[in-house]
Amino acid sequence: MILLDTRGLEHPVPLGMAFSAFTKLQGREILHMIHTKEPLPLFELVAKNGGHHYSYQDDEGVWHILVTRDTSLDLESCRV
Numbered sequence: 736m737i738l739l740d741t742r743g744l745e746h747p748v749p750l751g752m753a754f755s756a757f758t759k760l761q762g763r764e765i766l767h768m769i770h771t772k773e774p775l776p777l778f779e780l781v782a783k784n785g786g787h788h789y790s791y792q793d794d795e796g797v798w799h800i801l802v803t804r805d806t807s808l809d810l811e812s813c814r815v
Contacts, residue, residue, distance in 0.1 A: 736813070740769045742797070753802070754780050760804045765813060768800040777802070789814070 739756055741749035753768050754777060760766060768774070773790055781788050781802050789810035790800045801810040 736765045736767050736815075738767050738769070742769055742771050750774060750777055750780075753777050753800070757781055757786060757802050757804070758784070760786075760802075763805045763808060764803065765808070765810070766800075766802040767815065768798075768802065770798045770800060771796075773798050774800060 737756060739753060741752060749768070749770055753766065753774065756766050773792070777800070778788050785806070786802060786804045787806050787810065788800060788802045790798060791814065792798050799815065801813055803810060
């Protein structure tokens with residue numbers, strides 16, 4: 736799992752970093768992005784490029800976004 740913590744960064748930097756990391760994923764690799772907001776534009780880009788995502792907000796209000804190119808992976812079960 737590749738961790739990308741973008742909590743201190745302003746738009747559009749997190750989107751660019753996350754999409755760049757997504758394009759480099761291979762096989763069953765998963766990108767775990769930590770962010771202060773739910774990045775809806777990222778979800779659109781991932782879907783248009785053959786991937787899928789799962790996101791959730793933790794008890795502290797932090798968003799966790801899991802992204803992969805392997806659409807057979809159950810990302811909800813990979814929740815950390």
